[in-house]
Amino acid sequence: MKSDSSYPADHISYQLVIRVHKDIRIVAGALGSCNFSAGDYVYTGSAKRNLDARLRRHLSDTKKLRWHIDYLLQHPHAEIVRIETSTLSECRWNQQLQGSIPKPGFGASDCKKHCGSHLKQISALAT
Secondary structure (H helix, E strand, O other): OOOOOOOOOOOOEEEEEEEEOOOEEEEOHHHOEEEEOOEEEEEEEEOOOOHHHHHHHHHOOOOOOOOHHHHHHOOOOEEEEEEEEEOOOHHHHHHHOOOEOOOOOOOOOOOOOOOOOOEEEEEEOOO
């Protein structure tokens, strides 16, 4: 998937729709071991400046593993299938999303709105 550099200038948040093709286990830095069942997930993040650069980074195969999402995206059975952007704040948009939390704290180390996680599983895949 390629990043579209024509995102509206007032969009500050993004959602990565990620498909995990089979059950996987990763170690996400200080968060530790995380198990993900096959299915679709949505990760909500923000970039107050240069949204396109942030999205290009997420799509890149060569990056330093810095954030929880980096560890998931590096796994060969996980891929970004769609990207959405919004003017809503990261937490507000995340809280509006229906889904289950696969790993408390994932992507929400600095969250002040008590989201619990900025990654939600939105559907399961038959295996």
